[in-house]
Amino acid sequence: MARPRTQPYHHGQLREALTTAGRALLEEKGIRGFTLRECARRAGVSHAAPAYHFASIDDLLAALATRGFDELAAAMTAEADRASGDAAGRLIGQGVGYMAFAAGNPALFQLMFSREANRLETADLAAAAEAVRRLQAAAVEAAIPHASGEIKQRMADFATASVHGFIALLLDGQIGGKDSSRALKTRGLALLSAMAETVVRAGG
Amino acid sequence: MARPRTQPYHHGQLREALTTAGRALLEEKGIRGFTLRECARRAGVSHAAPAYHFASIDDLLAALATRGFDELAAAMTAEADRASGDAAGRLIGQGVGYMAFAAGNPALFQLMFSREANRLETADLAAAAEAVRRLQAAAVEAAIPHASGEIKQRMADFATASVHGFIALLLDGQIGGKDSSRALKTRGLALLSAMAETVVRAGG
DNA sequence: CGAGAATCTTGACGTTGGAAAGAGGCGAGA
DNA sequence: TCTCGCCTCTTTCCAACGTCAAGATTCTCG
Known part of the structure; x- marks a missing residue:
C-alpha cells in the first residue's frame, strides 16, 4: 500500500x-x-x-514473522547456491543458511517458530512458512531422487528436525554453553554432514 | 470486615x-x-x-520451567526403562519419552526452551536443564561405548537436535499439518529409529 | 479551491506488574 | 496465659500497556 x-x-x-x-x-x-x-x-x-x-500487536508480530520466513528462505537458497557441488552439498549449504539466519536473528527466529505467531495465522504467514518447508523438502528429494515417496518424506522430517533442533537448542544455550563461536560452527557443520550422510545413505 | x-x-x-x-x-x-x-x-x-x-512473574515462569525439566527427565527415564533391549533401544525409548512430554505440555515445553525463561536463570533451572542434557548424552554414549569422545559429543548433538527439532516443529504445525495422530506417531518413531541407526553406525 | 479520505494525535478505559503500607494469623518467650 | 514479632495476605496506589473513540492534520482528486 x-x-x-x-x-x-x-x-x-x-x-x-x-x-x-x-x-x-x-x-x-x-x-x-x-x-x-x-x-x-x-x-x-x-x-x-x-x-x-x-489491527493489533499480534498483527504486527505476524508481519514480522512473515518477513522473517521470507528472509530465511532467501538465506537458504543463497547459501545453497554458494555451495557448488552435488545435491548433498546443496543440502548442507541450505542448512548453513538456515542456521546463519537463526543465529543472526535469534528472537525473530524464536517468534517465527512459536505458537504465539500462529495464533494470528495470516495467509501470508502461512504461505511464507510453507515456502521454507518446501525448500527443505526439495533439497532432500534432490539428494535422493530415486527413493520412494515415503523415504523422501521421512528424510525430509529428519533433515528439517536436525537442523532446526540444533540451532534452536544452541540459541537457547542448551548446546555448547561456553564453547567459542568457532567451535560451535565446527559442531554445526559436523551435524550437517552427518545429517546429509544419513539422508544419502537412506536414499541409496 | x-x-x-x-x-x-x-x-x-x-x-x-x-x-x-x-x-x-x-x-x-x-x-x-x-x-x-x-x-x-x-x-x-x-x-x-x-x-x-x-519475586516477579519471571520468577514464577522460571519455577514452572524448572518443574518442567524435572518432569521431562522423569518421562525420559521412565520410557527408557520401559524399552527393554539394548542401548539403542533405550536411546529410542528416551526419545519417545521426550516427545510424549512435549506433546502433553506444549506451552510449558516451549517456555522451557525459550530464552524468556533463561532471562531469569535460576540455579535450580540451570541444574534441571543440565540434568536433561546429561541424560541425553549418557544414552548416546551407552549406545556407542567404544567411540571417541568427539564422536560421542557429535552424536549427542545429533540425537538431541533431531528429537527436539522434530517435536518442536510438530507442535508448531510445521510438520504434518493435517496428519492423524497415529500417522504422526509413526513418523516420529521412524525419525527416532533413523536417528539411532545413525548414532550406532557412527560409533561402530 | 474545496470536499472527502487517509493518516496521525489526544484522551480515555480497563488491565497489567510491582511497590508500599496495613491488617490478620501464628509461634516463641515471658 | 499473654504479648511481641514474624510471616502471610489485603488494600491501595502508580506507571505502563493495548485498544477504542473522537478530533486534528495533511494529502488526493474532482
Missing part, C-alpha cells in the same frame, strides 16, 4: 518504520518485552498511530 | 497452588497470555499475594 510520494506524509512510511523498529525491539527485549507503544515511540509517532497499519 | 471461614486467612499452600494454576493458565493462554493476576485469581487470593512467594 505504501507508494513513493513527493512529500512524505506525517511520517510517510510508517508501516515500514514500525516493522523495522519492531524488529530491533524484539531482538533487544524478547517476545515478552515487546510493546506496541515502544515501537511507536521509536518510529517517532504517537502511541495510537500503529493502529491504522496493524 | 468479617472474613468468610471457607478459607483460612493463611492459604497455606499458596506457592504450590500458584504453580498449579500457572501451569494450567500457561497451557490455556500461551506465554503472552500468561498473567500473574490471573494466577492469583485462580488460586483464590489477592493479586499481590504471589509477591511473597515469587
Whole structure:
C-alpha cells in the first residue's frame, strides 16, 4: 500500500518504520518485552498511530514473522547456491543458511517458530512458512531422487528436525554453553554432514 | 470486615497452588497470555499475594520451567526403562519419552526452551536443564561405548537436535499439518529409529 | 479551491506488574 | 496465659500497556 510520494506524509512510511523498529525491539527485549507503544515511540509517532497499519500487536508480530520466513528462505537458497557441488552439498549449504539466519536473528527466529505467531495465522504467514518447508523438502528429494515417496518424506522430517533442533537448542544455550563461536560452527557443520550422510545413505 | 471461614486467612499452600494454576493458565493462554493476576485469581487470593512467594512473574515462569525439566527427565527415564533391549533401544525409548512430554505440555515445553525463561536463570533451572542434557548424552554414549569422545559429543548433538527439532516443529504445525495422530506417531518413531541407526553406525 | 479520505494525535478505559503500607494469623518467650 | 514479632495476605496506589473513540492534520482528486 505504501507508494513513493513527493512529500512524505506525517511520517510517510510508517508501516515500514514500525516493522523495522519492531524488529530491533524484539531482538533487544524478547517476545515478552515487546510493546506496541515502544515501537511507536521509536518510529517517532504517537502511541495510537500503529493502529491504522496493524489491527493489533499480534498483527504486527505476524508481519514480522512473515518477513522473517521470507528472509530465511532467501538465506537458504543463497547459501545453497554458494555451495557448488552435488545435491548433498546443496543440502548442507541450505542448512548453513538456515542456521546463519537463526543465529543472526535469534528472537525473530524464536517468534517465527512459536505458537504465539500462529495464533494470528495470516495467509501470508502461512504461505511464507510453507515456502521454507518446501525448500527443505526439495533439497532432500534432490539428494535422493530415486527413493520412494515415503523415504523422501521421512528424510525430509529428519533433515528439517536436525537442523532446526540444533540451532534452536544452541540459541537457547542448551548446546555448547561456553564453547567459542568457532567451535560451535565446527559442531554445526559436523551435524550437517552427518545429517546429509544419513539422508544419502537412506536414499541409496 | 468479617472474613468468610471457607478459607483460612493463611492459604497455606499458596506457592504450590500458584504453580498449579500457572501451569494450567500457561497451557490455556500461551506465554503472552500468561498473567500473574490471573494466577492469583485462580488460586483464590489477592493479586499481590504471589509477591511473597515469587519475586516477579519471571520468577514464577522460571519455577514452572524448572518443574518442567524435572518432569521431562522423569518421562525420559521412565520410557527408557520401559524399552527393554539394548542401548539403542533405550536411546529410542528416551526419545519417545521426550516427545510424549512435549506433546502433553506444549506451552510449558516451549517456555522451557525459550530464552524468556533463561532471562531469569535460576540455579535450580540451570541444574534441571543440565540434568536433561546429561541424560541425553549418557544414552548416546551407552549406545556407542567404544567411540571417541568427539564422536560421542557429535552424536549427542545429533540425537538431541533431531528429537527436539522434530517435536518442536510438530507442535508448531510445521510438520504434518493435517496428519492423524497415529500417522504422526509413526513418523516420529521412524525419525527416532533413523536417528539411532545413525548414532550406532557412527560409533561402530 | 474545496470536499472527502487517509493518516496521525489526544484522551480515555480497563488491565497489567510491582511497590508500599496495613491488617490478620501464628509461634516463641515471658 | 499473654504479648511481641514474624510471616502471610489485603488494600491501595502508580506507571505502563493495548485498544477504542473522537478530533486534528495533511494529502488526493474532482
